[in-house]
Amino acid sequence: MSLADVRTEDPTPTGSFPVVAADQRPGLRFWIAVLALGTGGFAIGVTEFVAMGLLPEVSAGLGISISQGGHLISLYAAGVVVGAPLIAALGAKLPRRGLLVGLMAFYGLVNLASASVTDYRLLAVLRFLDGLPHGAYFGLAALVAASMVAPNRRGFALSMVMMGIPLANVVGVPLTTLVGQQLGWRWAYVVVGVLSLVTVVLVLLAVPRMPGDRTATSRREISGLRQPQLWFAVLAAGGGFGGMFALISYISPLTQDVGGLGESAVAVFLFVLGIGMVVGNMLAGRLCDWSVENSLRLGSVGLAVSLLAYFVLAPTGWGALVAAFTTTVTGSVLALGFQMRLIDAAGESQTLGAALSHSALNIGNGLGAWVGGAVIAAGWGFRSPLLVGALLAVFGLTVVVLAARARSAGQAPGAVETSALV
Numbered sequence: 001m002s003l004a005d006v007r008t009e010d011p012t013p014t015g016s017f018p019v020v021a022a023d024q025r026p027g028l029r030f031w032i033a034v035l036a037l038g039t040g041g042f043a044i045g046v047t048e049f050v051a052m053g054l055l056p057e058v059s060a061g062l063g064i065s066i067s068q069g070g071h072l073i074s075l076y077a078a079g080v081v082v083g084a085p086l087i088a089a090l091g092a093k094l095p096r097r098g099l100l101v102g103l104m105a106f107y108g109l110v111n112l113a114s115a116s117v118t119d120y121r122l123l124a125v126l127r128f129l130d131g132l133p134h135g136a137y138f139g140l141a142a143l144v145a146a147s148m149v150a151p152n153r154r155g156f157a158l159s160m161v162m163m164g165i166p167l168a169n170v171v172g173v174p175l176t177t178l179v180g181q182q183l184g185w186r187w188a189y190v191v192v193g194v195l196s197l198v199t200v201v202l203v204l205l206a207v208p209r210m211p212g213d214r215t216a217t218s219r220r221e222i223s224g225l226r227q228p229q230l231w232f233a234v235l236a237a238g239g240g241f242g243g244m245f246a247l248i249s250y251i252s253p254l255t256q257d258v259g260g261l262g263e264s265a266v267a268v269f270l271f272v273l274g275i276g277m278v279v280g281n282m283l284a285g286r287l288c289d290w291s292v293e294n295s296l297r298l299g300s301v302g303l304a305v306s307l308l309a310y311f312v313l314a315p316t317g318w319g320a321l322v323a324a325f326t327t328t329v330t331g332s333v334l335a336l337g338f339q340m341r342l343i344d345a346a347g348e349s350q351t352l353g354a355a356l357s358h359s360a361l362n363i364g365n366g367l368g369a370w371v372g373g374a375v376i377a378a379g380w381g382f383r384s385p386l387l388v389g390a391l392l393a394v395f396g397l398t399v400v401v402l403a404a405r406a407r408s409a410g411q412a413p414g415a416v417e418t419s420a421l422v
Contacts, residue, residue, distance in 0.1 A: 029148065029208065030145070030148045030149065030157075032206050033144065033145065033148065033206055033207050033208065034145060034160045034161060035202075035206065036199070036202040036203050036205070036206035036207050037100075037141040037144065037145065037161055037164075037203070037207065038160070038161065038163055038164040038167070039164065039195070039198065039199045039202050040100070040104050040137060040141065040164065040196070040199040040203065041137075041138065041141070041161065041162065041163070041164020041165055041168070042164040042165075042167055042168045042172060042195065043104070043107070043108075043164075043168075043192055043195035043196045043198075043199055044107070044134055044137065044138070044164070044165065044168075045164055045165035045166070045167070045168025045169060045172065045173070046168045046172040046173055046176055046188070046191065046192050046195065047076075047107075047111055047130065047188075047189070047192040048076065048134070048165075048365075049165075049168065049169055049173045049248065049270070050172075050173050050176045050177055050180065050188045050192075051072060051073055051076070051127075051188075052073060052248050052249050052250075052251055052252070053173060053174075053176075053177035053180075053251065053252060053266055053267070053270050054177055054180045054181070054185045054188060054252075055069045055070065055073075055249075055250070055252050055253075056069075056252055056253070056256075057180060057181060057184075057185040058072065058185045061184070061185055061186075062118075062119075062120045062123065063120075064120055065377075066250075066253060066373075066376070067373035067374075067376055067377045068120070070249055070250070070369045070370070070372065070373035071124070071369075071370070071373065072123065072124060072127050073245075073249050073365070073366070073369040074365075074366040074369045074370045074373075075124050075127045075128045075131070075366075076127045076128065076130055076131040076134075076362075076365075076366075077131060077362040077363070077365040077366030077369070078128055078131065078362075078366055079127070079128040079129060079130060079131020079132045079134070080131040080132070080134040080135045080358055080359060080362035080365070081131075081135075081359040081362050081363055081366070082131075082132065082359075083131060083132030083133060083134065083135060083136060083359075084134070084135025084136050084139060084356055084358050084359040084362075085135075085352060085356050085359055086132075087103070087132070087133070087135075087136035088135075088136055088139060088352045088356070089352060091136065092352075095209065095210065095211055096140055096143070096144055096210040096211070097144075097203060097204070097207045097208070097209055097210060099136075099140060100137060100140055100141065100144075100203050100207065101200050101203050101204060103133035103136055103137045103140075104133070104137065104196050104197075104199045104200050104203065105196070105197070105200050106132075106133055107130065107133045107134075107137070107196045108192075108193045108194070108195075108196030108197040108199075108200070109193070110126055110129050110130045111130060111189045111190075111192040111193035111196060112189065112190065112193035113126055114126045114127070114130065114186075114189040115186040115187070115189035115190045115193065116186075131362070134358060134362070135356070135357070135358030135359050135362065136358075138161070138162070138357075138358050139356070139357065139358060141161045142157075142158050142161050142162075142339070142343070144207065144210060145157040145158065145160060145161045146158060147210070153289065155284070155285045155286070155287075155288035155289040155292075155336065155340060156285045156286075156289060158285070158288075158336060158339060158340065159281050159282065159284055159285030159288075159336055160285070162281055162335070162336060162339075163278070163281055165277065165281075166274055166275075166276075166277030166278040166280070166281050166328075166332065167274070167278065168274070169270065169271075169273055169274025169277050169278075169328075170271060170274035170275055170277075170278055171274070172191075172195075173270050173274060174267040174268075174270045174271045174274070175267075176188045176191050176192075177266065177267050177270060178264075178267050179191065181263060227345050228406065229341075229345040229403060229406070229407065230342060230345040230356070232345075232399060232400075232402070232403035232406065233338060233341040233342045233345055233357075233360065233403070234342070234356065234359075234360040234363070235399050236296070236338065236396045236399035236400050236403065237334075237338035237341075237342070237357070237360035237361055237363070237364060237396070238360050238361075238363030238364050238367060239364065239367070239392050239395040239396045239399065240300050240303070240334060240338075240364065240392060240393050240395060240396015240397065240399070240400070241331065241334055241335060241338065241360075241361050241364030241365070241368075241392075241396065242363070242364035242365070242366075242367040242368035242371070242389065242392040242396075243303050243304065243307055243331070243364075243368065243389035243390060243391075243392040243393035243396070244303060244327060244328065244331030244334075244364070244368065244389070245364060245365045245366075245367075245368030245369055245372075245389075246307070246368035246369075246371065246372045246385040246386065246388050246389030246392065247307060247310060247324070247327055247368075247385065247386060247389055248273060248328075248368075249368060249369040249372055249373075249385070250372055250373075250376070250382060250385050251266065251269055251270065251273070251324075252266050253376075253382045254310075254314055254320075254382055254383070254386075255269050255317075255320075257382050258314045258315055258381075258382050258383055259314055259315065259316070259317040259318075259320060260315075260317055261317050261318070265317075265318075268321075269320075269321065269324055272321050272324050272325050273324050273325070273327070273328045274328070275325065275328075276324065276325040276326065276327065276328030276329045276331075276332070277328045277329075277331075277332045279325075279329050279332075280328055280329035280330065280331065280332025280333050281332045281336065283329065283332075283333060284299075284332055284333040284335070284336035284337065285336065287333060287337075288336055288337055288340050292337050292340045292341055292344075293400075293404060295333055295334075295336075295337040296334065296337040296338070296341070296397075296400045297397065297400060297401075298330075298333065299330050299331070299333035299334035299337060300334060300393050300394070300396050300397035300400060301393075301397065302326065302329070302330030302333070303327065303330040303331055303334060303389075303390075303393040304390045304393035304394050304397070305326075306323050306326040306327040306329075306330055307323075307327060307386045307387075307389045307390040307393065308386070308387075308390050309322075309323040309326070310323035310324065310327060310386050311383055311386040311387060311390075314383050314386070334396070335361055338357060338360060338361060339357040339358075339361075341357075342356055342357040342360060343357065364392070367392070368385070368388075368389060368392065371385070371388050371392075372384075372385030372388060372389070373385075375388055
């Protein structure tokens, strides 16, 4: 019997989570599936973040400015924002494993195509298309993983699925950045394309067959958009999480132009940023199973303080590594907290909520990169995005506080509160 023939005890054809005992720990089936799903997350993490480490090379290769190169990052994020809710609404009924395979096959082909183009405008279109499967893949993978554990361990399950991104930043992004610097930036897209196609094979072999939600309709999924708390979470994530990307998007000029370090130092900083994501992701799973609300508040404050510290330490070169580490630790806590909040707030529209969480986070991705590029283009210097990022984190915290007050005052009757999440 192949791993593809493994079934969950309750495939939950209606799309709800199966009943798992609260004290039941994840078994081998869960870890095998997470390994396959995480490979896709690894591939997505590499393509999302390597563009930031290779920003000077991409800009020089296409004959554009650094700020124009930053727009490629924003366009990828825009693709995530558009694709996640659209694919979630249209694909809720489809078998989950089959949809995961289709999304990663498309992702791989677009990345391979990106490696062959020489025109900035065509690459911009491909970067947008590349972002379309991102949120839907992670949202679907999160639902698959969460359906295999007890409700009070959903934060843990989501953190394991998301581990592909921080691991990509620890291993994949620094290595791919070095490859891109030595052999040309196009090879980064070739690497991601191959990883995506490998994921297709692994998902077919290792992820159990799971039906889609047969009762789902596009209307029901979209109805989740009527939940006031969902929009609070989207606004908070879209603003607050942008702080982290105001730093990451411009890590190369911050390291070389401001810190006075050589080209090879960029890979070191990317490695430390990735380590921070791994630590933050592990910490986030425990914090969110304890309290999503407190995780969001602690993450927002920590992110603002870390960005201000980086602003002060950036001219010291290597001294900024500590602030780089704490920025991604706190940013990862925020990311998982916002995902949990959005899934919870979407009510019955689970597929939409899970996918929309990545739309919201990539609004932050695009906003951080775009605003950072704008202040650089205005002549404020390469450190200025750090101050903008700190302000974005404070904005996110403000929205989180207002959302909590709205729930307490009963102004958001559609919001779902469960002891497993808050």
